[in-house]
Amino acid sequence: QSALTQPASVSGSLGQSITISCTGSSSDVGSYNLVSWYQHHPGKAPKLIIFEVTRRPSGVSDRFSASKSGNTASLTISGLQAEDEAAYYCCSYASSATRVVFGGGTNLTVL
């Protein structure tokens, strides 16, 4: 069981927006602005799309945005495209002995 809770799946139509939630606790998401998000297509290496809660690495589309409120972080993908269909994982620093925790992942289906 992953430390951070994500919905198992979400779906949206081409051009629409979706939001994926990532719920942790006061020991991780709630206490540190060290949340990242990864996009993972099957058979490929994961790709960093958000770090430090809201920052996008160079080259990542501005259709990806993120935020945090309390113990929950959120990733929003706007203007859905077919290539956005992938698994998305959140990740946070944690004060526990685990140090870095991930979510269980959310499979995005683009209809």
Next chain:
Amino acid sequence: QVQLVQSGAEVKKPGSSVRVSCKASGGSFSGNAISWVRQAPGQGPEWMGGIIPISGSTIYAEKFQGRVTITADASTSTASMELSSLRSEDAAVYYCARVMGMTPVTPAFDCWGQGTLVTVSS
């Protein structure tokens, strides 16, 4: 643009050890920490630990303490992860990942290896 290339798939017996290597090319190796993350089938990723190559300083997740050893050789730009006393639940894809910064526990991994499948079977 740095690339991380990992060693190939492994099949191991329960109780044995596995060593996965991760060679960096095309960019700085010593300027960033390297972390190791694994993902078992149907599960989310799991951080195992990391290393600061320039110093060799390591940090491990408590779950793997005593069973995992992460090393780095700056002369060959290669990091390695060895996991001992393998059991069936260790079957997973193992990734090395470059950290955005010098602290292995910074949860920002901007470059990943291709993954190494480790199968544990008698």
